[in-house]
Amino acid sequence: MCIQQHKLTKVQHYFSSNFRLGVLGGGQLGRMLLAETQKLDIYTVILDASEDAPCARICNEFHQGDLLDFDTVYNFGKNVDLLTIEIENVNIEALDKLESEGIPVYPKPSNLRIIQNKAQQKKFYQQYNIPTADFMHYAYLEELKHSYQNSIIDFPFVWKSARFGYDGNGVKVVKDYSDLENLPEGECIAEQLVPFKNELAVIVARNKKGQVKTYPVVEMEFHPEANQVEYVICPARIDDTVAKKAREVALKVADAFDFVGLLAVEMFQTQDDQILVNEVAPRTHNSGHYSIEASYTNQFEQHVRSILDLPLGDTASKVAGIMVNLVGAEGHTGPVLYENIEEIMSIDGVTPHLYGKKITKPFRKMGHVTIVHENVDKARAIAQQVKETVKVISK
Known part of the structure; x- marks a missing residue:
């Protein structure tokens, strides 16, 4: 007692x-x-x-x-x-x-130091035999240009700024030499362009005791221009064997870091169903927003549980969930106006979340909408309807 x-x-x-x-x-x-x-x-x-x-x-x-x-x-x-x-x-x-x-x-500073720098992240994956795309590390952009001029690398590849990339910024597919001209001069990596079937993510929760749980694998669909997630689909529409492999890789990453907190592991599913780690986020993540409505324990509650060393909650989904990002429309900067929110609120299973940002800018994340349904394909169709209905514009 x-x-x-x-x-x-x-x-x-x-x-x-x-x-x-x-x-x-x-x-x-x-x-x-x-x-x-x-x-x-x-x-x-x-x-x-x-x-x-x-x-x-x-x-x-x-x-x-x-x-x-x-x-x-x-x-x-x-x-x-x-x-x-x-x-x-x-x-x-x-x-x-x-x-x-x-x-x-939490997360530990030693983890953040590695994760802050994409080059260090990639080297960490190599060190711990975590599958990831091949890459080369450059201290500055001119060094990368010299590498091409000396036939060490060839187009196309993915350029990533080593630091401060966020929401699609700091990433560019480089198809020819002219694409290099307007890139920042600082530290970067040139990563092999991976032909993939799907972009996936797994959120791992881990507390100080070492108790660990993974959320279901989600599928992410990206805006082709802004390189931002437009839709997150849970569960991912993939084979169970691929989902199992993705969760195993995510757990291996969390264990390698000896991580405490919530770790979002973004991955590629290749054409031959291999799993390659793209990058991680050491926090709650866009790919887990669906969990507020769809999961028994949402990612934000789980983050609190993990950092306070409390028992971790059930990560299973009660129902299929789709998340749609609401971002500022192109050509609109200024006080925000959400058009047609009332229309989508009349649809069963639709829940808007607005972030309290008063000023909208093109592609700025202003909110998201969750769609829950027993059938994931039906939820995806409603998500498309939501995306086409709501407009984030300026007054």
Whole structure:
């Protein structure tokens, strides 16, 4: 009985208490995380550079500051009991110092240091025999050009900026020399162009005890111009043997990192049904938004459970789920207007999520819509209807 009481005390100190959960980043991922911390009455403190961040007016405590500034992140972290992220572009040196002074930081700074840099990510996969596309690493763009001129690489290939790529930025398919002309000069990789059947993703949840669970494999459909996810389809329309292989690879990645938190593993299914890891995100992810309506435990609640070393929840889906991203229409910048939201709300199984961003820009993520249905193909058809109906424009 004493042991049981001790365990209860250890768990319950997070809830309705003085415990302070710090989150670096106050965007839409933080906003959806807050819905779960509010359910559990966990006091949540947010740091973000923008005073108009989606979290700013709904968290328990908001601080405005630069996530890449050492002093800002360090001073923020000293005043919380545990620190997590909703975006990986943060000052790692500050997190190292906080961790050395006893502040728990999840995901771990050592993981973030690798994941922040796509070249280091790729080398990590090679080191741990994790399947990934072949690549070459360049310190600067001119070095890549010399590599082509000396017949070391050939077109086409995928250029990726080593750092700060996000939502389709920092990635370009290079088909000829002219495509290199307007690329940034900094560190990059040139990756083999993989002919693939599908782009897949698996979210892995892992707590400090080492308990681990995977969400079902999802299929992602991308906008051809913006290189952003347009649709996430769960379950992926693939063979069970391929799905099993994808989950095994995702687990291998999480184990190699000794990861604590939520890890989204993006993958290619090749023409011969091999699985290659593309890249990972060390946080809640666009590919898991469907889980709010479709899963027994959504990804945001699972993130809280994993970083606080609580029992992990059931990752199974109650029903098929499709997520449609709502992004700013081309040619529209300014105060946002969502056209025809009322029309889609009249369709059974359709739930809009708006992120609280007041200004729209072309391809800016402004919200998403979830469609749930017993039949995944029917859900996909409704998703198409939603995409064609809702317009995100400026007033």
